Each structure stands twice: as structure tokens, then as C-alpha cells.
Amino acid sequence: MNLNGITLTESDGRVFLHHQAAADRPPVDATVLHSLLQEAGFGQCLLYKEVIAASAVDCNTVKTPFVVQVAERRDASLELEIAPDEMVVQVSLSPAQGGKAISLEDIHEVLKAAGVVFGINEAALIHACRLGQIAHWPVASGEPAQDGQDAAFDALLDLTADRAPKLNESGLIDYREHSGIVVVRPGEPLMRRTPATDGVPGHTVKGRELSPRPGLDLSFSSQLEGAQPASGDPNLLEAAVAGQPVLVEHGVIVEPVLRVAEVNMASGNIHFEGTVQVEGDVTHGMKVQASGDIVVNGAVDGALLEAGGDIHVTGGIIAKSQVRSQGAVSARFAEASSIHAGTVISIDDMALGCELESLNQIVIGDKLPQRGCLVGGSATAMMLLRVPLLGSNKAGTTVVKLGANAKLQAQLQALDERLLKEKATEENLQKLGKHLAATGDPKGMLERVKATWRQAVQAWSKSLNERRELEEQMAVMLKARVEVVQGVDGAVDLSIGSKLARLRKEFPDGAFLIDPAEGLLFTDAAGRAQVLVPA
Structure with a gap:
């Protein structure tokens, strides 16, 4: 033209x-x-x-x-964005208008000038150049540090007894889980320890190294009776004696197993560091005290049983017997006796005139519901009492208490005091580290202070987790309930938490529980609720 x-x-x-x-x-x-x-x-x-x-x-x-x-004429333009933490680089390209286009070499020069030397994605650069126009396109990324793994402990025996109770989402323990006695021989492997790892350092896009948090390196517990590290492998724990393996924190102990025909005047009282298995009865006035489990294949008649583990009685517990266990207690029936369990009391038949106390639940009559009943005496549990028939119009008042655990309260108070001390230690170490860094660390103490500070942080974090777990357990206590399969008959004083109801009439099958808005309720099998004690 x-x-x-x-x-x-x-x-x-x-x-x-x-x-x-x-x-x-x-x-x-x-x-x-x-x-x-x-x-x-x-x-x-x-x-x-x-x-x-x-x-x-x-x-x-x-x-x-x-x-x-x-x-x-305008050349193509390039804008580089580096994240404040130097972990991501993005480019924005504006196309040329009659001028020079951006080349791959141009982007490399800009990255080099900005100090970007790590994590460059060549394919992303080529894609950006091919398009010529793109916004906030990631072309380089840093690599986060991978924290080390804490030391792990894996039991090598499937049937190893574990005395740490496992709670379900309702805060209850499966009372049916009663493992038998497993016996190991010297030299048999018990547990494998996997040492902690240091972690893998990371890098920012500018090549700055990111230090990982090393895993918490824990050793086998120093007090593992009956077990020892293997001579050729310090991370393998093996049995040193024959006995029953029991899981404990950071290890396994092996408890000797003592088997006796009967505990009577002829055998004498039994005091044993390990597990005791009695083939017959424990007779009147006798004592069996064991650091492990006690298994009685007969009856307990006016005797004393104390166990650091579980107590299983095939027959009955009668005649003012006293039975105390750190774990579970199970028996066919109980009469006029005192039974204390750290986890669960399970009675197949009936409990008459007994003092029952469990830190989790009491279950009566599950195997013989037509005969199962709780009559007279008292029953105290944190989470659950389940029984076919509660009380009797032919007996005195039956006292039932649910939803309280003094042991958890004490643990929470002690843990709060420990947290305050651990936090103060961590803050003091952090201040010392900053001071040394600012003064040039003339005595070369900074690295040791940093290592000690990391250990303090780990200890404080572990205590925080423990507190959260305790709070969860205490929150679950609001779900405490009394379940009656047949009903209530006779005088029963029933309290859940701070609410007390004096039951002086019959109730059908149903459940007693706390509703935060309503108070202490009874809900029958059809779902109809009545307020016994208002909120």
C-alpha cells in the first residue's frame, strides 16, 4: 500500500x-x-x-x-517470584510484541542471577518457553527436610501378653480378650528394635540446607527381667529364662510360670515373681500374690489373690475372698467378696453381696443371662455396668457408682506440673542458643545446646500428646452408663458422676445415662426417656 x-x-x-x-x-x-x-x-x-x-x-x-x-517493538518480559521460605519459584511470561522472545537460556540466566540453583524443573521451563505467555508457573521447588523416625519396637511373638488395656471409641475395653499363658524358652526372640534415624536434610531453591529433626532414639528398657539383648545383635531382645512373655514399655519381660495343684495348708501361701497357675482351688485363709497373672482352675474360697496382671477364676469367688488385680478379673460367680480390677470385672453368672470396683467396666451375666444379677453390696466403675437384673426386693440396697476415676485426675495433675517444667527448660535452652549465636559462640557450645534443645522439644511434645490422650479418656467418662437387660428390682442407689438417683420401684430393660442438657435419664428398650435427676 x-x-x-x-x-x-x-x-x-x-x-x-x-x-x-x-x-x-x-x-x-x-x-x-x-x-x-x-x-x-x-x-x-x-x-x-x-x-x-x-x-x-x-x-x-x-x-x-x-x-x-x-x-x-517490545521484547518478551519475565517476572520471577521466589517464595519467602525459598521453597518455590514461579515465573510469569509476557509475550514479545515485535521484539525478542524469551528463550530457555534467558530463563536460566535470570534464575542464576537470582541465586536459584536447586530443584529447577527443566520440563516446566521448556513448557513455559513453548507457550510464551504464562502466569505464576512453578519452575523450581525446594526439598523439605525429612524428619527422622523415632526408634520402633516390634514384638516378635503374636501371643505375647499385653497388659496395656486398649480402649475402643466408646472408652470400653473388650473384656472377652483373655489370652492364655504363652511360654518361651531361653534364646527365643522376643522383640526387634529399629533404631531412630537422623532424617534427610532438605534444600531451598537457593541451595540453603534445611536440617531435619532427628528421631527420638530410645533403647530397650533397662529393667527387663528375664530378657536380654542378643549377643550378636543389640537390637534383638531374646528370652533369658523360660516363662511367660509380657509386653512392657520399650521391651518384653519374661515372667516365670509357677504351676501348683492347689493352694492350701499343705502348699502354703504363694508369693511369686511371675505368673501362677493353680489347677484346683485356693482354700480358706490362703494367699496367692504374683507379679504376673493368676489363673485358678477351681474356686477361691475365703482367700486373698493379688496380681500385677490379670486374674482368671474358672469357679466362684466366695466367702469374703479378697481379689485385687492391676488388669482384669473374671470368674464364674462371686458372693460376699471384694473384687478390684484395674480394667474389667467379668462375672459369668451372678454377684451377690460383693464389693466390686473396676477402673473401666463391670459386666455380669453375659454368659448366663437367665441367672445373671447384681444383688446387694456395691459396684463402682468408670464407664459401664451391664447386668441382666439389678437389685432384688428380697435383699438390702444395692449401691452403684459410675463415671469417676481418681487415678486419671491424679495423672492429669502430675502431667500438668511436668509440662510446666519441660516448657521452662525448652524456653531457657532456646534463649541460651540465641545468645550464643549472637555472641559468636566463643566456647563452641552452640551445637550441644541445639541438640539438648531438640531433645527438650521432643520431651515436651511427648508430654503434650500424653495430656491429649488423658483428656480424651476423661471426656469419654461422660458416656458412662448402666445397662440392665431384664430390669431393676428392689432398692438401688445409683449415681453417675455427681447425679444420684434412689431407685425404689421396678424398671424394665433399658439404660441409665447422663444427658448434659436433661440430667440423669432412664431410657427403656423402646427409646422412651424419663428424667430421674434434672441437670
């Missing part, structure tokens, strides 16, 4: 329109000037559209020569 008196020139990437009046030139408009720029090879440049439109008017009206810039 040739327009008399109108020419285009370029200087230093700037495009100018030169105008001189011409009588024989037809009128021009913005479209004509755009076509002129296109034909002259300036169509890809940045066009000044408003200037071009104004110039078209001037070309038709102004009689004197003039020169005006109507376009310019």
Missing part, C-alpha cells in the same frame, strides 16, 4: 509515522493506517491505537508536516 505523503520509519525499536500534505491522496482512517503498519512489518509490534486514530484525523486535516510515534 502506497499513500502519498505518509511513510513509516523505525529507530531503536520505535516506529514513527511521517506526514506531509498531499492533494491527490484519498482520505485515510485508522484502518488504513493499521493496514499500512501491517504491510510494513510492524503488525506484531505494540500499536498505539489511540495515537493511530488521532493521526488518521490529522492526516486528513493538518496541512503542515508532522512526525508521531505510533508503535514500538
